[in-house]
Amino acid sequence: MxxxxxxxxxxxxxxxxxxxxxxxxxxxxxxxxxxxxxxxxxxxxxxxxxxxxxxxxxxxxxxxxxxxxxxxxxxxxxxxxxxxxxxxxxxxxxxxxxxxxxxxxxxxxxxxxxxxxxxxxxxxxxxxxxxxxxxxxxxxxxxxxxxxxxxxxxxxxxxxxxxxxxxxxxxxxxxxxxxxxxxxxxxNTRSSQPRTALCDANAPGIARLPQETRIGEPIGDFQEDVDAIQAIAAVPTILQVICRTTGMGFAAIARVTPQRWVCLAVHDEIGFGLKPGGELSVATTLCHEVRQARDVVAIDHVAEDARYRHHHTPARYGFQSYISMPVFLRDGSFYGTLCAIDPKPAKVTDPAVIGMFRMFSDLIAYHIEAEKHLAKAQADLSDARLVNGLREQFIAVLGHDLRNPMAAISAGATLLRMSGLGERERAISDAISRSATHMTALIDDISDLTRVRLGSGITLRRTREGLEPALQHAVEEMRLAYPRRRIETAISLAHPVEADPVYVARLLSNLLKNALIYGSQTEPVSVTISADDDFVLSVSNAGPPIADSLKAGVFSPFTRGAGPDDHPGLGLGLFIVAEIARAHGGSIDLTSTDHATTFTFRMPLAIDR
The missing domain is CATH 3.40.50.300 (P-loop containing nucleotide triphosphate hydrolases)
Known part of the structure; x- marks a missing residue:
């Protein structure tokens, strides 16, 4: 890794x-x-x-x-x-x-x-x-x-x-x-350090919420917000990672307005007693100050802070450490907070902790926006004549917008690996990183599918340079991803090839991944690439042959073979291969026998001017 x-x-x-x-x-x-x-x-x-x-x-x-x-x-x-x-x-x-x-x-x-x-x-x-x-x-x-x-x-x-x-x-x-x-x-905001705030809570632990401020069922006009956050699959993991990384026992996402503070999601290891839909009096919270200042509040140790040791909020709820990060929507409007508390002191003003909260806050905001886009798109699809066109336009926009949260997830996973995590937490961060890499590949596939369906097609950037290094890099990436498998290569480019190195390397990656997943798990995969009269790239693997009745459909979108269940995907890999070949003015052929299955991409060395 x-x-x-x-x-x-x-x-x-x-x-x-x-x-x-x-x-x-x-x-x-x-x-x-x-x-x-x-x-x-x-x-x-x-x-x-x-x-x-x-x-x-x-x-x-x-x-x-x-x-x-x-x-x-x-x-x-x-x-x-x-x-x-x-x-x-x-x-x-x-x-x-x-x-x-x-x-x-x-x-x-x-x-x-x-x-x-x-x-x-x-x-x-x-x-x-x-x-x-x-x-x-x-x-x-x-x-x-x-x-x-x-x-x-x-x-x-x-x-x-x-x-x-x-x-x-x-x-x-x-x-x-x-x-x-x-x-x-x-x-950038001009305050490079988080605004710190500490308070004088002499209670030995977190206070249970007073009954009059604890509401067990979702509040009517915030039900949609509760449902939207509960629908984000990553939220439980985010709250758990926050608690394990900081050592704090309570983390939550809250919707905060001038009049209301409503819990949307919670991870509670200290018996604070708040549930999704529960409401606090906003005036009793520090999130009220976060909303007004539009900046993070981070407290390492309430009892040692001259400004906040006598503040009513920690005295009321009994915490010694606290952090609350604002969640802003794309238009800059304030939505709520991502916050955590604990009855013991914790080092939450550390820049790494602040950075982690900020990235998770941004990720939550992007999910909220994506849900809004999805809801709007579903409403627009009421006219049956526009269903296909609008769906694919939406996929294109969503594919672009998903790159921001994917970048945040990747950066967050890297940040976690840099901190002193235990074995279990490191396994979680590695899983997040692998999932982000997989999602990025899916986004690329969806984006290319949409370009083809909308008529613009794959746009190439042809050059006579950089093809061989790009192909070697694609092979090395597959070797890193499948360390127990053997990939044999024979690459000989006797003449310059006019092509898009990025897309040809992606074609090779898709063919290699297909061979590694669906071919024999014990025999090597063979890659042969030459540039004599034409540019020819072949990937071969041993294993059961592809039935003649299935060959015609392998290059169709959303088509997947009967492979292992631990390799989920959209079934777009070979479809993208065929589109890359077509964009280059080439062809992709398939032969499959009891001896081997071979995909061969062939194209001219240069385009006719």
């Missing part, structure tokens, strides 16, 4: 996001030069220490000179790294050539070429940041086109791109544009 993480992830330097997947396009919403300093200095320091080439394109309120000075303070040999070309720091006016026509395609092509040059020079990849504060209404639509092209270009590359936008200079629609064109968006 560690080797797979090192190949697919890079350290971020950002406490709330300990690692970043290669091929990520990240947005940042900042409010000041200090926000840029706090995020980008550790971000680039991590890249330099990870042997990455870096490009920092900055602008007011954090000039290139200021950026260079700030980075030099934590990277003493910065001048030598600049001199050898490991990092380049530019003002945006020079990089984007202000005053000249804005050419998105040329900028993206230059970015991809920088990534190829970095890898060729022996670096792990390319890490970038661009300050987009200069983009006004005149260039907004053209810059959105650029961002969309970057979103496509980073896929499958050793490239991490972060784009910084000043949040008080863009309106709500423009903020949505930014969210839609990045895999993940970070939002």
């Amino acid at each position: 560690r080797a797979l993480d090192e190949q697919s992830h890079a350290p971020s330097g950002i406490p709330a996001l300990p690692s970043i997947t290669w091929g990520s396009h990240i947005g940042q919403l900042f409010g000041s030069g200090a926000d840029l300093h706090d995020t980008l200095v550790p971000y680039f320091r991590a890249g330099l220490e990870n042997n990455e080439r870096c490009l920092w394109v900055t602008d007011a309120p954090f000039s290139a000179d200021e950026a260079r000075a700030a980075l030099r303070a934590v990277v003493p040999d910065l001048e030598s790294r600049e001199a050898c070309g490991q990092i380049e720091i530019q003002d945006s006016a020079a990089f984007y050539k202000n005053g000249e026509p804005f050419r998105p395609a040329a900028l993206v092509a230059g970015l991809v070429q920088r990534e190829r040059d970095a890898v060729s020079a022996g670096y792990r990849g390319l890490r970038t940041n661009g300050n987009c504060a200069w983009v006004g209404q005149t260039h907004w639509n053209a810059f959105l086109d650029y961002e969309s092209q970057v979103q496509d270009a980073v896929r499958g590359r050793r490239l991490i791109c972060m784009c910084s936008y000043r949040h008080d200079a863009i309106d709500g629609d423009e903020t949505r544009d930014v969210l839609d064109r990045h895999h993940l968006v970070l939002r």
Whole structure:
């Protein structure tokens, strides 16, 4: 698992996001030069220490000179790294050539070429940041086109791109544009440390709730909120992980309004007595203060805090440690809190704990939004003539929106593995990471299926470079995923091949996974790749042959063979293989006998111009 993480992830330097997947396009919403300093200095320091080439394109309120000075303070040999070309720091006016026509395609092509040059020079990849504060209404639509092209270009590359936008200079629609064109968006608040609050609770343990404040059944006008949170399968695991990681005995998700505090989900190991649907007087809670301040409240030890030791809330409920993280919806509105309490002190102001709560809060918000999108889509499907088209458009949008929670899940699992977990908790975090990887693959399959069904088809980025390394990487990933299986390869590319390396590698991965799952579990899988008159890629496995009656349907969507039950999927793997082959102007053939089952992909070495 560690080797797979090192190949697919890079350290971020950002406490709330300990690692970043290669091929990520990240947005940042900042409010000041200090926000840029706090995020980008550790971000680039991590890249330099990870042997990455870096490009920092900055602008007011954090000039290139200021950026260079700030980075030099934590990277003493910065001048030598600049001199050898490991990092380049530019003002945006020079990089984007202000005053000249804005050419998105040329900028993206230059970015991809920088990534190829970095890898060729022996670096792990390319890490970038661009300050987009200069983009006004005149260039907004053209810059959105650029961002969309970057979103496509980073896929499958050793490239991490972060784009910084000043949040008080863009309106709500423009903020949505930014969210839609990045895999993940970070939002800075000026308070870099959590707002701490402690209190004077002299009770020896958690107090049972007074009967008049404990309500056992869901409150009428919050029933939909209770049902929505209860429907999120990950919530029980999130609350359990919070308690095990922090050592606290009670964790909950609450809906908080100016008038109401309603429990939506709970994990209770200390007998606090609150159930889903239970309600507290909002004025008696610290979540009331969280809602007003729109910021986290974290308390390590109530009795030792001068400000909160006499506060009525810990005195009423008897806790010594407390943390409450706000949950914000996509439009910035306050929804509620993710909170935890315990009668004993706990170290909850630790940045790692704050980061974990923030990521889980974001994940919960994304699930809530996805449920709203789903409900709206189901209502729209009442017209039978629109069922198929709307369903596939919805899948495309949902597939994009699911990438944010998947990134949060992956980062959260990595954060948990970095902390001092026991064997059982580490097994849980490993399971979360494997599930996130599996879900990301399913999202890719759904996205490609939708492109085909909606008529746009798979969009290729053909090149004559990078195919063989991409194929070797696909094989090594399968070897890591199936360490007990043997994969024999014979790769010989005598001539250049014009293809999309990312998609051809994905075709190989799908064929390999199919062979490893459905073929003989004791015999090796054989991969043969050549480029003579045509480019030919074959994957063969021993095992029972595919019946003639089934061969015609293996490339249809949602078709799965009679394989092991522990390899669930959507049945899209071979359908995607066929579509990748078609997009390249090639063919995919199947032969299956008692001796072997072989899939062969064949295409011209180059397209006719």
